[in-house]
Amino acid sequence: MTSILLVAERDEQGEISQSTVQAIAAANGLVDSVVTAAIAGEAPASASALAVEKVVTLSSIDDADLGIYDQATAEISALVESTSPEVVIFSKSDFGSVVGARLAFRSDSAFAADCIEISNAGDGVSVTRPVYGGSALAEFDIVSSRAIITLRAGAYETNTETGSPSIEAFESGVNVEQTASVTGTVAEAREGVRLEDANFVVSGGRGLGGPEPFSVLTDLANALGGAVGASRAACDAGWIDHSHQVGLTGKSVSPDVYIAVGISGASQHMAGCSSSRAIVAINKDADSNIFKEARFGIVGDWEKVLPSFLATVRELKA
Amino acid sequence: MTVRIVVLAKQVPDPETPPSQFKIDESTNTVIPPNGVPPVVNGFDLNAVEAALLLRDAGADVEITVLSVGSDFVMDAMKKPLAMGADRLVLVDDSGLGNIDSAATVKVLAAAIEKDGPYDLILGGRQASDWDQAHVTLGLAEVLGLPLVSLVQKLELDGDSVSLQRVIPDGYQTITAPVPSVLTITNELGESRYPNLRGIMQASRKKPEVFSLADLGLSSDDLAPKLELRKLYIPESNKQVELIEGEDEADSGKKLALRLREEKLI
Numbered sequence: 001m002t003s004i005l006l007v008a009e010r011d012e013q014g015e016i017s018q019s020t021v022q023a024i025a026a027a028n029g030l031v032d033s034v035v036t037a038a039i040a041g042e043a044p045a046s047a048s049a050l051a052v053e054k055v056v057t058l059s060s061i062d063d064a065d066l067g068i069y070d071q072a073t074a075e076i077s078a079l080v081e082s083t084s085p086e087v088v089i090f091s092k093s094d095f096g097s098v099v100g101a102r103l104a105f106r107s108d109s110a111f112a113a114d115c116i117e118i119s120n121a122g123d124g125v126s127v128t129r130p131v132y133g134g135s136a137l138a139e140f141d142i143v144s145s146r147a148i149i150t151l152r153a154g155a156y157e158t159n160t161e162t163g164s165p166s167i168e169a170f171e172s173g174v175n176v177e178q179t180a181s182v183t184g185t186v187a188e189a190r191e192g193v194r195l196e197d198a199n200f201v202v203s204g205g206r207g208l209g210g211p212e213p214f215s216v217l218t219d220l221a222n223a224l225g226g227a228v229g230a231s232r233a234a235c236d237a238g239w240i241d242h243s244h245q246v247g248l249t250g251k252s253v254s255p256d257v258y259i260a261v262g263i264s265g266a267s268q269h270m271a272g273c274s275s276s277r278a279i280v281a282i283n284k285d286a287d288s289n290i291f292k293e294a295r296f297g298i299v300g301d302w303e304k305v306l307p308s309f310l311a312t313v314r315e316l317k318a
Numbered sequence: 319m320t321v322r323i324v325v326l327a328k329q330v331p332d333p334e335t336p337p338s339q340f341k342i343d344e345s346t347n348t349v350i351p352p353n354g355v356p357p358v359v360n361g362f363d364l365n366a367v368e369a370a371l372l373l374r375d376a377g378a379d380v381e382i383t384v385l386s387v388g389s390d391f392v393m394d395a396m397k398k399p400l401a402m403g404a405d406r407l408v409l410v411d412d413s414g415l416g417n418i419d420s421a422a423t424v425k426v427l428a429a430a431i432e433k434d435g436p437y438d439l440i441l442g443g444r445q446a447s448d449w450d451q452a453h454v455t456l457g458l459a460e461v462l463g464l465p466l467v468s469l470v471q472k473l474e475l476d477g478d479s480v481s482l483q484r485v486i487p488d489g490y491q492t493i494t495a496p497v498p499s500v501l502t503i504t505n506e507l508g509e510s511r512y513p514n515l516r517g518i519m520q521a522s523r524k525k526p527e528v529f530s531l532a533d534l535g536l537s538s539d540d541l542a543p544k545l546e547l548r549k550l551y552i553p554e555s556n557k558q559v560e561l562i563e564g565e566d567e568a569d570s571g572k573k574l575a576l577r578l579r580e581e582k583l584i
């Protein structure tokens with residue numbers, strides 16, 4: 001393999017995101033490759049120390065494109081056409097999932113979503129991705145001259161390797177007329193730390209039985225300086241907003257401690273939290289799958305367990 | 319004017335299959351169908367059927383066609399959208415179509431849509447719960463050259479356009495898209511309805527319209543894969559849980575906190 005294009009993303013502060021740094025580690029693990037990172041807009045300060053050969057800025061992609069991604073797809077397709085990378089890596093974010101999938105068809109390339117490993121296989125690459133909701137792993141050989149890959153957050157370590165890339169601007173001159181237009185954004189208000197960044201996550205599931213118990217989970221999360229998550233069942237029931245959903249089709253979290261309360265541990269839920277340092281399960285069913293994934297557990301009723309747990313946490317933190 | 323809607327629906331193994339019954343034949347890299355757990359229509363595709371039905375409930379004159387590509391179709395499963403209220407079921411049924419990759423699936427769907435169309439809206443699920451690629455609906459928009467909006471949780475017809483809500487990590491965007499468009503639907507739309515008895519009776523009388531690959535002018539050569547499955551397996555878990563047991567549940571809660579402190583986790 002000779003060249004890899006990595007499509008970088010930003011964090012809340014506008015700097016290069018952790019998931020992009022992880023993707024760079026994945027790219028650099030594929031030997032002998034020249035890695036170029038592309039980023040929408042101006043290069044942030046953190047771009048100049050990335051462990052890549054080159055950073056390309058794409059100034060034609062702006063916020064008006066967010067969510068529709070017509071311009072991003074066009075501009076990145078043009079960049080791919082002019083630089084012919086064998087592998088293009090995106091983060092498995094909203095942006096990466098949509099632009100990556102569209103780019104694959106526009107450039108007649110193979111697409112592999114939500115990968116946890118990329119490796120060399122003969123002349124080409126192979127990838128490993130969870131399938132069947134995480135119940136199984138599949139290894140695929142890419143049989144196409146180009147592979148578009150999205151990488152799951154937490155699949156690779158965020159290493160501290162640095163470099164001194166050149167920074168260049170790319171402009172294809174293409175300006176697509178937006179086919180659909182965003183007329184507004186309605187965001188959930190957030191207090192405290194972002195779920196994806198939290199060191200402690202307290203998540204509730206169907207076993208909570210209703211919306212009220214989430215206030216106890218919030219108290220616990222606050223005592224730990226963490227954030228509240230939920231299973232899809234709890235979100236679908238309307239007990240808590242979907243922005244709290246952890247899992248395959250929700251958020252990926254990798255805190256030090258993930259506390260699952262009244263959650264059965266379905267593979268699709270675990271897909272979003274299995275890279276946590278320690279999973280703690282509180283569930284009244286000893287046969288529940290969550291105990292196969294957890295490091296610590298209590299078989300019991302959360303209503304009886306949580307108050308003393310919270311009180312002791314508060315004492316320890318005082 | 320009738321609004322013609324096609325809903326893309328895939329037959330998948332029931333994702334609620336208990337983990338103990340989920341087994342893989344590693345010699346053929348296939349999932350062994352669990353005994354007594356029949357396949358289902360992919361959940362997000364039922365959300366898409368529901369989205370189309372909600373347009374009808376809101377007073378629009380809609381014709382809903384459900385389109386599926388595969389083989390070994392189980393009619394009890396595939397007729398569920400009809401029982402919910404969809405009008406037609408179109409199957410591209412050909413041996414081997416159960417195992418093609420997403421790039422090939424898009425080719426077949428595009429050919430079927432071109433033959434059966436034209437459509438005003440194409441609704442797909444956000445992802446299929448077997449291979450979890452989340453690719454086909456997005457790719458179809460590219461191939462057909464139609465506008466695309468993903469992760470739609472609310473949909474209203476508004477003259478020549480559609481008003482949408484699109485889920486983003488911390489809320490949603492409001493979006494206006496033209497007709498025709500391709501939309502992917504997500505479960506935030508809300509639960510899909512249960513068929514009632516009348517719906518089930520009507521569905522049982524309806525026959526699917528079936529195309530073969532040849533009917534669409536395609537052959538298996540057109541479906542060469544871009545991804546080749548080398549190995550499919552169930553990952554081993556060697557985790558061993560440490561159960562905390564106190565005198566009673568309250569005591570267990572206290573001991574858990576102390577144990578986490580001991581491990582320097584809190």
Ligand SMILES: Cc1cc2nc3c(=O)[nH]c(=O)nc-3n(C[C@H](O)[C@H](O)[C@H](O)COP(=O)(O)OP(=O)(O)OC[C@H]3O[C@@H](n4cnc5c(N)ncnc54)[C@H](O)[C@@H]3O)c2cc1C
Nearest residue numbers: 205206207231232233247248249250262264269284285302
């Ligand atoms: C394609 C697809 C994508 C999906 N994506 C996601 C996703 O992103 N995130 C996600 O979470 N799910 C996802 N799911 C759904 C997933 O398969 C499960 O259905 C869901 O995670 C179950 O949620 P739960 O554990 O809260 O509910 P349940 O499975 O019903 O478990 C409830 C648990 O609570 C316990 N309990 C009950 N009462 C008490 C009590 N008083 N005290 C203690 N414990 C109690 C029970 O023993 C049980 O184990 C997806 C499914 C599909 C098909």
Ligand SMILES: Nc1ncnc2c1ncn2[C@@H]1O[C@H](COP(=O)(O)O)[C@@H](O)[C@H]1O
Nearest residue numbers: 326327387442443445446451452453454
């Ligand atoms: N074989 C198929 N037949 C009909 N629709 C499909 C098929 N495969 C995928 N789809 C549609 O595309 C969506 C995304 O599937 P996937 O890209 O496989 O995750 C599904 O939710 C379906 O709406």
